[in-house]
Amino acid sequence: GDSVTQMEGPVTLSEEAFLTINCTYTATGYPSLFWYVQYPGEGLQLLLKATKADDKGSNKGFEATYRKETTSFHLEKGSVQVSDSAVYFCALSEPLGRDDKIIFGKGTRLHILP
Amino acid sequence: IAGITQAPTSQILAAGRRMTLRCTQDMRHNAMYWYRQDLGLGLRLIHYSNTAGTTGKGEVPDGYSVSRANTDDFPLTLASAVPSQTSVYFCASSDQPYSSYNEQFFGPGTRLTVL
Numbered sequence: 001g002d003s004v005t006q007m008e009g010p011v012t013l014s015e016e017a018f019l020t021i022n023c024t025y026t027a028t029g030y031p032s033l034f035w036y037v038q039y040p041g042e043g044l045q046l047l048l049k050a051t052k053a054d055d056k057g058s059n060k061g062f063e064a065t066y067r068k069e070t071t072s073f074h075l076e077k078g079s080v081q082v083s084d085s086a087v088y089f090c091a092l093s094e095p096l097g098r099d100d101k102i103i104f105g106k107g108t109r110l111h112i113l114p
Numbered sequence: 115i116a117g118i119t120q121a122p123t124s125q126i127l128a129a130g131r132r133m134t135l136r137c138t139q140d141m142r143h144n145a146m147y148w149y150r151q152d153l154g155l156g157l158r159l160i161h162y163s164n165t166a167g168t169t170g171k172g173e174v175p176d177g178y179s180v181s182r183a184n185t186d187d188f189p190l191t192l193a194s195a196v197p198s199q200t201s202v203y204f205c206a207s208s209d210q211p212y213s214s215y216n217e218q219f220f221g222p223g224t225r226l227t228v229l
Contacts, residue, residue: 043118045219
């Protein structure tokens, strides 16, 4: 079945460091890919998404590129801030008629030190 | 109110008691979902509903039931709570369940402790 694997945390970085959180997926079709973020005490919210190969999703300085050849959707940010401390979830959604649910990775906790 | 509300915010419950977690959305989304979030396990889907009047089982449905009498409400019931149901529960909704653009919107969560 479909699955999402992301790097285990916690990841601890200093402010202004470069961030990469790895995510790879397994899918039978052509899924859409998402990154969700969960700030402390809150529900998940969509950070960015990409719906087809080679698409780049971006938001709040974060980017991720849909790489079909490597089945990856790694999250990157050039200079992290303390306010980026949160849990990040990679997810996929199968297209119409196949599977209408989102599959989430287990999440990666990110700590940014001032 | 815009978005999804959940109630209660938190609850401590004795084992064996019945409990209903409430979820209401005002976005007129077709689909709604219940997840539980446990440390090290991420989010696991309990039940879902693609449209009012229909429900389906997710990854971990045992011990839980849902109903979808209308578009806005999607309550989750624990008929006889057990300690393993201690978790944080999130309700979510999406406008297009049968689409590759299936962005989900999440409520703030309910923290449930079963003793």
